[in-house]
Amino acid sequence: MTPESAETVALKALAFIAADSDELERLLARTGLTPETLRSQAGDPALLGGVLDFLLEQDDRLLAFCQDAGLAPEETTRARSRLPGGAGEMVLP
Incomplete structure (x- = not known):
């Protein structure tokens, strides 16, 4: 899998999570991100x-x-293994 394909899978995952307000809240709480930061850095x-x-x-x-x-x-x-931090720890900008 190419890094570009991995990013596509991850963007689909983000859309899936964002479609469920409870899951989105969990993601934001887990990462400490704001909705604005998540939107502006979604391609990172x-x-x-x-x-x-x-x-x-x-x-x-x-x-x-x-x-x-x-x-x-x-x-x-x-896909996860092809993105930064693929060793298993959550890495956020």
Whole structure:
């Protein structure tokens, strides 16, 4: 998977999370980001890695995203490994 493909998966994950106000609140609380910062930095690869970290923290959340996006969970994990901080720690700008 290319870094560009990984970013596309992460942007889909961000849209999926943003569509659920409860999940979005959890993401913002977990990262300390404001909605404005999230919007303005949505294309930052490090932030996108953090979005995938959040998604991968819960199997239910991951599986719901994968079903919605038509992806296998392994593809999401592979995408995470191609973005900054892919060793497993959440990295945000």
